Amino acid sequence: MPSLLGAATEFRSVELGASPRSVTPGRQRWDVKLVLGRPRTAEILAAALRHIPGITEAQANPVTGGVLVRHDARLRATDIGRIIRRAVTRVAEEPAGAGRPAPARPAPASAPRADLGPVVRPVLAVGGGVAAGVALIKGSTLSRQLVAAGGVATATAVVLRKAWRGTVDTSRDATGTGAERHPLLEIVGPHRRRLYRAAALSVACQTAEMALGTFLGWTGLVLIKGEAAPLVSLGLTTASAQLWGLAGLVAVACAAVAGLSYASNLQWRRLGQDIEHDWRSRTYRHVQHLELGHLEGERTSKVAGALTNDVGQLGAFFAGPANDVLQLGTSLAVLVPAFLLLAPQIAWIAFLPVPVIAWLSLHHQKKAAADYAATGECRSKLGSQVINSLEAGATVKSFCTEDYEAERIDVLSESVQESSRQTDRSTIRHAETVRSCTTASMAATLLIGGLSVLNGTLRFEVFSPLIGLPQMLLMRMSRVGGITDQYQRTLASYNRVQRLRTLPVEADGGDGTLDLAEVRGEVVLDGVTFAYPGRPTALKDLSLTIPAGQVTALVGATGSGKTTIARLLMRFQDAQSGRVLIDGQDIRDLRRHSLRHAIGFVAQDPFLFDGSIADNIRYGSFAASDEEVLRAAAMAEAHTFVATLPDGYDTLIGERGAALSGGQRQRIALARAILKDSPVVILDEATSAVDNETEAAIQRTLRGFATDRTMVVIAHRLSTVRHADRIYVMDKGGIVAEQGTHDELLAQHGLYASLWQLQAGELAA
Numbered sequence: 001m002p003s004l005l006g007a008a009t010e011f012r013s014v015e016l017g018a019s020p021r022s023v024t025p026g027r028q029r030w031d032v033k034l035v036l037g038r039p040r041t042a043e044i045l046a047a048a049l050r051h052i053p054g055i056t057e058a059q060a061n062p063v064t065g066g067v068l069v070r071h072d073a074r075l076r077a078t079d080i081g082r083i084i085r086r087a088v089t090r091v092a093e094e095p096a097g098a099g100r101p102a103p104a105r106p107a108p109a110s111a112p113r114a115d116l117g118p119v120v121r122p123v124l125a126v127g128g129g130v131a132a133g134v135a136l137i138k139g140s141t142l143s144r145q146l147v148a149a150g151g152v153a154t155a156t157a158v159v160l161r162k163a164w165r166g167t168v169d170t171s172r173d174a175t176g177t178g179a180e181r182h183p184l185l186e187i188v189g190p191h192r193r194r195l196y197r198a199a200a201l202s203v204a205c206q207t208a209e210m211a212l213g214t215f216l217g218w219t220g221l222v223l224i225k226g227e228a229a230p231l232v233s234l235g236l237t238t239a240s241a242q243l244w245g246l247a248g249l250v251a252v253a254c255a256a257v258a259g260l261s262y263a264s265n266l267q268w269r270r271l272g273q274d275i276e277h278d279w280r281s282r283t284y285r286h287v288q289h290l291e292l293g294h295l296e297g298e299r300t301s302k303v304a305g306a307l308t309n310d311v312g313q314l315g316a317f318f319a320g321p322a323n324d325v326l327q328l329g330t331s332l333a334v335l336v337p338a339f340l341l342l343a344p345q346i347a348w349i350a351f352l353p354v355p356v357i358a359w360l361s362l363h364h365q366k367k368a369a370a371d372y373a374a375t376g377e378c379r380s381k382l383g384s385q386v387i388n389s390l391e392a393g394a395t396v397k398s399f400c401t402e403d404y405e406a407e408r409i410d411v412l413s414e415s416v417q418e419s420s421r422q423t424d425r426s427t428i429r430h431a432e433t434v435r436s437c438t439t440a441s442m443a444a445t446l447l448i449g450g451l452s453v454l455n456g457t458l459r460f461e462v463f464s465p466l467i468g469l470p471q472m473l474l475m476r477m478s479r480v481g482g483i484t485d486q487y488q489r490t491l492a493s494y495n496r497v498q499r500l501r502t503l504p505v506e507a508d509g510g511d512g513t514l515d516l517a518e519v520r521g522e523v524v525l526d527g528v529t530f531a532y533p534g535r536p537t538a539l540k541d542l543s544l545t546i547p548a549g550q551v552t553a554l555v556g557a558t559g560s561g562k563t564t565i566a567r568l569l570m571r572f573q574d575a576q577s578g579r580v581l582i583d584g585q586d587i588r589d590l591r592r593h594s595l596r597h598a599i600g601f602v603a604q605d606p607f608l609f610d611g612s613i614a615d616n617i618r619y620g621s622f623a624a625s626d627e628e629v630l631r632a633a634a635m636a637e638a639h640t641f642v643a644t645l646p647d648g649y650d651t652l653i654g655e656r657g658a659a660l661s662g663g664q665r666q667r668i669a670l671a672r673a674i675l676k677d678s679p680v681v682i683l684d685e686a687t688s689a690v691d692n693e694t695e696a697a698i699q700r701t702l703r704g705f706a707t708d709r710t711m712v713v714i715a716h717r718l719s720t721v722r723h724a725d726r727i728y729v730m731d732k733g734g735i736v737a738e739q740g741t742h743d744e745l746l747a748q749h750g751l752y753a754s755l756w757q758l759q760a761g762e763l764a765a
């Protein structure tokens, strides 16, 4: 081990802020400063590492700066050191491209455009600056004000562009797909039409609202000055006619605002619900098809959190803040030209907070990203621990560790509290800064506009209707803090959901199928070697034959690889070398579903769903009749106990079958496999929890069931396999130590014989 560590530490000298924390065969943990506090960079680095053949898992944690890499036997520890160093260098030098596989690099055609930027942009900036300087020094008051307004608009555009580009790059690299769309567009996906409809309604609603504001401004003008000039041109010459006209216009505008606001809110909410539903079902479908290794490697609470809270957040953003953004944009698009046209002298001061707020929001967004990632991580750990502790109810009570568990939750809850406090502090600070900017600008607009009216450079008729409008805009601007907060939460949620969706799904392999009526069920393992990621070899060059139509038993030491053989046969995992054949066909050439339909599998710890006994037996054979369910239950010796329950087969068994004994659970699972009626059946310690008498009864009925199929029985209790046609005795390291029938093995006086004597002695004792 020290040599491995030594080999990996050779990179410490390189100034990358990457150093190994722990190195074990198949797994390394590194500290990488680059990802510390940078969730997007962490995603990019992890995505880049996951693309490398031989790396089975890569995670980068922006909270701790830790990078975890699991790899298979193809890569040596020193290779991993080199790979991590190279990936960190690439991400540091070229953050936008590091997450993508090499072929997805930008096409050469786009290169000239990228090269022009460094030349054109400075020329434009210097030229613009000189022109602005000349206008400010030499120009009239009006041109000075126009230049100031232009400066405000340019600054806003620069900040918004930067914010937008920053998040586009993130989305591209987090998914590693090379897609160049903004995360928000990715989130909307196929619901663009509804988005456009909602956006159009929002724009119309905001325009109606501004018209209403203008009409109210004119009303004030009529009351103060006796008339509003625009109304005179409409033929309303007297003050009372103008007031009646304005009353009508206000009523129409009010009705339009109410109607449009109702319709747009409805559209936005529907859009949010569609997005939430769509992302949840698509992500869950993806999760269901993940490779089992990845599915088992994910914390259940984390996956559940992504499928509930995170997809909920994606929808919630469009149900609320997106509407606000649209209305804000509309206000800006209408008011900026209106001000420049009608009152250029106060335009720049009215809109000065816009770039400032945009810049503050961008700055806040960068900081909040790390905060939200940290809070999310803490919450996920807390959720996981809560579920774990609750599920371990009996264990906790038997060890009297209730207080210890409560303490553990307390500590994790405190860390959530602390990290949320930090996030809240910066979010509230940001919101209040934004509010102060908008209030200051409102006051300045009134002051400078009022002074302009007093010194005669701005007509009161023009200023009057414009007073309320920027205030309306700036009031909306004060919500930018909250919108940025929601936006940031949405990006964090999007990244978590996307991470799940980038985990690889099971590849189907070949196109071959098995005709269930034709399957004989001969299984051959030919020189199979297999190791779980980061673990020592579980099966080493293993060859064995499971003959068709017979009962074959696998017995032997714990951890010797018996269950692993079953998992390889089901293609939950693939062998690293060697072949697994069924009826002479390599199982990798078969469709996974076709293979799995041909095999009935009762796992060591079978899972029962929260539902009735009948539902659980029927699981996977949904078309089975009640009689078939009953017959399968009888063969599994389950009918007798089910019949004694008040609700019989309709009895609800609770989460994971909590309302049944271990032996009863096993019999339900066995009945489920019997009902599946597949040509190959694997029973992995399927009756280990039932008493000897019931097991003997099960074996008697199973003998009839086994006549026309291949049975693989994995057991520690040798009485379970005594009548098997062939018994393989497995030993540590995944090798076959002995094989033969029960009598042959006893005659060998080897491992099996001594195990038998031991168990017979135990029975006798």
Ligand SMILES: Nc1ncnc2c1ncn2[C@@H]1O[C@H](COP(=O)(O)OP(=O)(O)OP(=O)(O)O)[C@@H](O)[C@H]1O
Binding pocket: 296, 532, 533, 535, 538, 556, 557, 558, 559, 560, 561, 562, 563, 564, 565, 604
């Ligand atoms: N999901 C997994 N991830 C990593 N290692 C695993 C996993 N499952 C099993 N192993 C390891 O693989 C080896 C073989 O395990 P396996 O479950 O096949 O043994 P077994 O013979 O069925 O044991 P038992 O009789 O105790 O059920 C063991 O060392 C085990 O720790």
